[in-house]
Every structure is written in C-alpha cells, then in structure tokens.
Amino acid sequence: MVDRSIDHPLQPKRRWFLKTALAIGAVGGALGTLVYWHRGMSNGKLTEHGRDVLRGLTMAIVGPMLPKDKAQREAIIEGHLAHTETFLNGMPNVLQIQVNALLGLLGNYPTRKMLTGMGAAWGEATEDELAQALETMRLNPLPSTRLTYQVLRSLVCMSFYSNSAHWPLTGYPGPVQI
Template identity: 40%
Template sequence: MSAGQDSPASPKRRWFLKTAVAIGVVGGALGGGMWWNRGFDKGRLTPAGEKVFRGVARGVLAQMLPAGVERDRILNEHMQDLERLYNNLPSAKRDQINLVASLLANAPTRYLAVGLWTSWDEASDEQIQQVLRSMQMSEHLVPNVLFSAVRALTTLCFFSQPTHWNLTGYPGPMSI
C-alpha cells in the first residue's frame, strides 16, 4: 500500500460496527413494538393493554371470580374501573403504567422480562398464576417491580369497588 492509502478496516472494527448496527436494529424494533402496542392511548385502554390487564386480573383474582358470563361481566367492569383510575393519576404515573403495559404486551419484551411468550389472552389462568408467582419470587429487579405494579393496580382497582366485596366474603365496613 502506498503512503496515502488507508489500511483496510481491522476485524475488531468491523465486528464493532456490525454489533452496533445489530443492537440499534433490535433496540429500534423493540422500542417500535412497545410504542405500537402501548397499554393506553388518549386515556383509553388499547386492545393490547386490555389483554395485559385482563390477563393479570385473571391471575391475581382467580379465586374470587365466578365462572362464565358473570366472570366476563366483572372483568369488563374492572377494565372500565382501571381506565378511570388511570385517568385520575398524575401524568408521570400514567407514563409509568403505560410503559409497564407496553413491556408486558409485546411478546419479545414480555418473554425477556417475565418469561411468558404466549399472549395474556391465550394463556390459561394457571399459566398466568405461575408467571405471576415467578415474577414475585424472582431474584431480579425487573420482574419484581412489574409484579408489584400490576398486582397493586389490579387489587387497588378491584377492591375499591363495594360491589366486589361480596366476592371476597367481606361484608363491608361496620356501622359505628
């Protein structure tokens, strides 16, 4: 090679560039998928968000929910209650809930975060309960935080409705 000619790229440099491009593509795809399948849009649950929160409710509230049509009615009401709760929170909390829902709505990020490849609406109640248990008992921070967030939202929203108290055997507050 002459003195004015550049040397060919080294193998390390090529590997670094290929790796950087691959990470960028994967990161962009995951981020785009999370934006596309976000949990809420303009204060309303998206179909993806509803699948997540309905699935979590099936897992968290399984022992308290009746079977059949009554169960579907209660879960539908729960989704409406969740939207009301969401819309009454500060915008920073809404953003966090939306991020959690997006993470759990997309198959790749859901699998990486909690180990569930199957969508929430296709998973059985037992599968969902097993995933929730593994999230709760995980030694890693992300599944623990996700479990705490979705369980807290579900229970706060569900048990704040007096019409659900009889499903748990709670008669309501005592008269003083």
C-alpha cells in the same frame, strides 16, 4: 515487529464495536417500536393490548374470587377494566406513562417472553400459565422485573378492591357502622 495477522479475541477492533453497537441499537429500536405500537393506553383509553394484559392479570390475581359462571365473570371483569381505566386516568401523567410502558412490554411477545416466560397471549393463556407467569416475575433475580410484578399486582388489587361492588365477592361486608 507486531504481527497484525494475529488478533487477540479480547481486543475487538473499532469496526466490530461499531457493528455491535448498531445491532444493539436496531434491536432496541425494534422493541421500542413494538412497545409503542402495542402500548397499553392511548388517549386515556386502554388499547386492545392493554385490556388483554389487564384481563390476564386480573384472572391470575383475583380470579379465584370471581364467580364460576362465565357470563357473570366476564361482566365483572369488564366492569373492573372500566374501573381500572378510570383509576389510571386519575394518576399523575408520569405514572400513566410508566404503566403504559409496562402494559406495552407485557403485550408484546418478545418482551412478554423475556419478563414472564409465557409464550401465549394473555387472553389465550390457561390459569396455570398465568399463575406461572406471575410467579416467574415475582421470583425473578432482577429487581426491575420484581418491581414490575409489584406495580402491576398493586394496580390490579387497588382498582379491584376500591370498587365497593366487588366487596361481597371477597367476603368483606363493608365498613362497620359507628
């Protein structure tokens, strides 16, 4: 006869399984709601959270090329964000949705902390914190996190370097006249 009072820990009961599934579903739903609420774009425009993430990424990736003067730097970054918005609107809808989700993930504290290890908001982070966040994503053992880094870095670089007004900042004189 089997003693039902002794349960082996490796054989979970159905109720335990259902409770665990409900808890995981609730956490997933909450994170999904946060990502939707703090999404990166809405109606073809960058949201406040999307601008904050892209501003931080821009500072971390191309910041050393920007002028030291705060007013000039801010003007260039604002122009870059406007150019990035136009660039994103020119992408296929599928890519816009994916970039929107990535910006939403990085705009929320819980998912930003999981992906980058950075607790501060993008706009409040120091240059060292931004660099460390990108390095964490770049060297992460999970391929999806490394891919997130590559996509966002490519997005910032493509929209920055495709703007001919930024070429003098990088030392590029422009195309050679033939």
